[in-house]
Amino acid sequence: MFFDISSLQPVTKVFGSLFVLLLVATLVSFLLSRSKPQTDHTELTQRINSWWIMMGVFALSLYMGPMVTILMFAMLSFIALKEYFSMTPTRLVDRRVLFWAYLTIPLQYYFISIGWYGMFIIFIPVYAFLFIPFRMVLAGETKNYLRAVGNIHWGLMLTVFTLSHLAYLVVLPNEAEVKNLMVSGSGAALLLYLVLLTQLNDVSQYVWGKLFGKNKIAPAISPNKTREGLIGGVLTTGLLAMALAETLTPMLWWHGLLIGLGIGVAGFIGDVSLSAIKRDIGIKDCGQLIPGHGGILDRLDSLTFTAPLFFHVIRYCYY
């Protein structure tokens, strides 16, 4: 490597454990499909293979330093916004408005790359919020105006604003000298902490729900979500957050427990609110970019809620 990764030691340790965890999962699924060849295990195998790729890309981007991580999240925002615009109804007259909406992505991530917190935090909710309706008025079509402007704003907040909080975590501890940074250090650890907890929260809510799920929470939106799954998942996430807090973050163990419980609940809300959108539109998945998982948005839905929550708590209390 052309740079010193010793400051990423905690990150490496956690990735090591994840590697082992995924190896076990791969082995289990392999044995499962060997012992029960009559049932179809394609989806499980696909899911696990996709986890390998996602973990690989994520790890690589963290080790390549903050600029590469920011670039990768900009790409994720782009794909997510494209998925969003491809699945929701948009108007032909708004084509140029949508183009401007895409242009917010490079700007938003540029502000992150120079550590300009003030602009990062108001660019989408203030400037883009005001500019989009202005550009739409120039197009001059009033039919379905409110629906269209609401749709575009929602998409920008969901796929650009909230997700960019993930990228800002990398520069958060070194805002001032971010441009000269070759290694992410403690910022990368924060990002890993949040992504890991959110994704494992999804998995553990699913597993707890499968094992003990009885009482449905939102049968009209997501029939597989149960109270047992939610409680089991949130507690698991809380405990894991507690265990990892002092390795990856500046938090004390009991702060970690609290934020873990918060991440568990917020992840659930993010998941269900995207489910509500999919129900409304009448689709099951947002795409099929990630085999076994669906689209990018299907994988990032929980993060859209956990990222701002975790980011602002950690920034307010520790930086």
Next chain:
Amino acid sequence: MKIINRALRWLFFAIIIKPIVRLVIGLRYQNKPILPEDGPALIIANHNSHLDTMVLISLLPLKVLHKVQPVAAADYFLKNKCIAWFAQNVIGILPIERQSERQTRSPIEQCAEALKQGKILIFFPEGSRGEPENMSELKYGVVKLAEKCPEVPVYPIYMHGLGKSLPKGDALLVPFFCDVVFSKPLHYQDAQGNFFEQIKARFDEMQASVKLPKWD
């Protein structure tokens, strides 16, 4: 000159078109790709955008690129010298005259001849691009062509989303995912009953399998 054109064409698709199609637009296959491995073959698809041709060509492997010929209107693509050069040498179109008074040869003859030379023809049975994301009536020309070359496989492909990305009359590309549906090849010589109806039925079937919003 010919070798230079062929190299230019290869570079244009490998370096510019394929990355744009894969990264900026993004393809979502609705089923496993069913594509010709070699010529002669006839690919028929719905037509909404100039991007249709680009996407169809980039679906095919680069090693058959020199055999691919999109059938295109001469009155549109040959009216300007620069565009004509580009369309014929880089995109590699087979120009046909749409109006019968200007035709020296029948367009169907021209297409059939290209197929006999082992080309992979890209043919839009709707004739023109029409309204974005609306499929218009298919024209009968495709059947006449299949009749002339009954042994050539016909691959129907349906694309959704390109009419949003780059509709007729607009020059600004706005990215939307393109959903691609493939269908098993049809052969005129094995077809029982009405070939035209069979093609139409395939397109209806493929269109129904994509459930995504049209324009609001």
